[in-house]
Amino acid sequence: MTRLMFVALSLCATSAIAATPAEQLQQKxxxxxxxxxxxxxxxxxVNQKVIQSGTGSLALAQPNHFYWHLQQPDExxxxxxxxDVWIYNPFAEEVxxxxxxxxxATSPMTLLVHRDASVWNDFDIKAQNNCYTIDPKSQDAGVQTVSVCFDGNKLTEISLNDNQGNHSEFALSAQQPIKASAPIFTFTVPEGVSVDDQRGQ
Known part of the structure; x- marks a missing residue:
């Protein structure tokens, strides 16, 4: 009986250690x-006044694949x-x-597709109910805080706070599975668009 109790207590202790907010978020x-x-x-x-509404689509796939297409009001x-990361402005015809x-490097959004432990260590993660708040430890980040909420293991909402005090909420719908090999994660420069290549090659 004593041995069984010791094993049970050990399992409970292990479960408690594994249930950190960061590990909970990773599991989801x-x-x-x-x-x-x-x-x-x-x-x-900052005054909670709506300054913009829009629609678009996104896709996330591990490892390090991300697609964010804001369609309205400005594409x-x-x-x-x-x-690499491609940032395209169709109106200015620049990428x-x-x-x-x-x-x-300093964006909390990176954790949604990144599994490098050293990267996760650059952020503080807190949990409340089915939501997780991600704060960069660096003060140089353009985004101060990202919060993500789940329904079970399905991501349903993303919110961002920036350094200007603006709060952006993104409610997700119509989710479908996707793989990192999907064509959506390949960017082809449109004809006539100027390219600002900052890769240092």
Whole structure:
């Protein structure tokens, strides 16, 4: 009996250690490692006044694949193909390309597709109910806080706080599974678009 009690207590202790907010978040993300969805965006200022509403689509896939297409009110596109990040402004007919590590080094959004332990150590993660708040330890981050909420293991909402005090909420819907090999994660420069290549090659 004593031995059984010792084993049970050891298992309980191990479970408690494994249930840190960071590991809880990783488990939820790993349960749904690739998906695409539609989103509705609402941006409010420091006075909680709505300053922008929009719609678009996104896709996330481990490792390091990200697609963010804001369609309304002003179109913009961000694609991370696992190596580089492409930031496209159709109105200006310009695209910037940066190395992945440089582009997302201080962004809490990186944790949604990144599993490098050293990267996760750069952020503080707190849990409340089915939501997780991600704060960068660096003061140089353009985004102060990212919060993600789940229904079970399905990501349903992303919210961002920036350094200007604006709060952006993205409600997700119409989710479907997707793989990192999907064509959506490949960016092809449109004809006539100027390229600002910051990869230092």
């Amino acid at each position: 993300l790993d349960a749904n490692p690739g998906f695409q969805a539609e989103f509705k965006q609402t941006v409010t200022d 913009s596109l961000i694609v991370a193909d696992g190596k 910037s390309v940066l190395p992945l590590d440089q582009a997302i």
